[in-house]
Amino acid sequence: MALEDDIRVLSETPLLSELGRDALRLIAFSADHVRLSRGDVLFSEGDSADCGYVVVAGRITLERGGKETVVGRASLIGELALVADILRPATATAREPLVLLRIARESFGRLFTEYPELARKLHARLAARVQNDIIDLKKIEAALRK
Template sequence: MGLDDDIAILAAAPVFERFGRDALRLLSFAGERRLLEDGEVLFTRGAPSDGGYVVMSGTIALAPARQDVPPVTVARSGVIGRNALFRTLPRPADARACEASEVMRVTPSLMSRVLREFPDAAAAIHDGMAEELLGLVRGLSGVRERLVGLAPRKR
């Protein structure tokens, strides 16, 4: 893959979609690549995170702790471990390649560097997180209204 391909994949990835070309170029050059064979483990549940991953090619399956919940698959431009882009925390699931795949690891130190060097990228992440939080609050308010509507009326 060439630089333009990498930048296009990163630009389509959640978290990075609002980044400018120069910030994406830095991620492309400084991100750590890893090739995975079909069935190879990327990480296991409970292991400390070492960054987040962008799927550059192939498909990765995330198997949650609960056996009754089916695995989630992440394909090209998908981000695995978004919170791990910013800090170390335990992995909540097992991650395994469903086919030959390539991922790019973005460590918290690399994210910090990008956000320092590109304040517009930091503002974009802030705005995106604020929008997500607002959506969550609106959704919870809607649930509350429905629950209040279901409550028996006092006489």
């Protein structure tokens, strides 16, 4: 794939889409391409995570606790792994032939120095995600008390 194609898909990706072309070029230049066949497992729940992935082509299933979510082009998978040493919360399996961009945490972290607005946007997005997780946990707690 050409660098311009990678920049185009990154520009369609929520969170990354708000960055300027120069930042997207840096991400695309440092990213690695990963190709999977249908049924291949990208990672399993509980694996150590040191990178995020952007879907370039194809669809991938994320399975956690019996619940499946299917995502496709321009989806960012593992955004928390871009900024923190975490374990994978789900298993990711290719639904069809798949091409992804692998973005290493170390490479992504360098962007915060050059693009501090990225750090602010990511912080706001992660805070919203934590709030949603708290709401979900409260619902589970209420159901268990019944």
